[in-house]
Amino acid sequence: MDSFVWAAEQIKTLGRPLQFRTRMHAMVQPGSKYYETSWRKTPSYQGGFLLDGGVHFIAATRLMLGAEHEPVLTSAVTAQLQPHLPPLDTVDAVLRLKSGGSGTLSISFGTTFSGSEYAVACEKGTVVRTFEKFGKVVVKKDGKEVESKEFPDEENGVNQEIKAWAEALEKGTPNPLQSPEQALADLALVSLDLFGESDGIPPQISIVLTLDSLKECWKAGRRTESRSLWHKLSTVRRGKRSKIRSDSTQTSQGIYIYLGRYVLIRIV
Secondary structure, eight states: OHHHHHHHHHHHTTOSEEEEEEEEEEEOOTTSTTTOSHHHHSOSSTTTHHHHTHHHHHHHHHHHHOGGGOEEEEEEEEEOOSTTSOSOOEEEEEEEETTSOEEEEEEESEEEEEEEEEEEEETTEEEEEEESSSEEEEEEETTEEEEEEEETTOSSSHHHHHHHHHHHHHHTSOOGGGOHHHHHHHHHHHHHHHHOOBTTBOOOEEEEEOHHHHHHHHHTTOHHHHHHHHHHHHHHHTSOBOSSOTTEEEETTEEEEEOSTTOEEEEO
């Protein structure tokens, strides 16, 4: 969405992000269009609405912060506040950024709070993106508003996403914001938040196997390495299922989660 792209551009001019906060609160009611689908009412995947909808808010947060300020550590508390939204509908997390800053993430689909806000405090000012009838971004320096911009064509972002995809098809060049790598990073961070912390130590995440890594090893003639990667995937897939997720496996080296046929991430 253009408002997040513009917000990210302003953040880059204000120095290193010191803190951030992402807040999205709503109550998904039975009978609503976002609820009355079988795969949402009885989800077979871990995370429920947090995974289904939360990944979009994660994507917006990562876009605003930029690649050099990616979240790398998290400590989260999750809950199911509404009986009709299994298995989880709420997460509150504290995150550490790669560049040293920190922030909070609060997402709930089962609360009487309402509204959304994406705010980043940088060394030289703040950027806040809000949404009521449309997106709006406000930039402040020394506590005073210096610039604001409204985006009246923004609603839920679906139209903009399809438009960007169609433009990429027409040009024959992929849109980097819609790359599989970005989608995987968003999904990985949601998965990380769903796990919370273990023994007071925030978990860390790593992508240990992708289809590309297998192809690169094989094409480069590193057959032993490619066989080793494939063996790792096969061994994990035959291992003991984790009690936390149906699509994960618990091993002595951590919890492995499948994100597609040839994509594997590890949480330790």
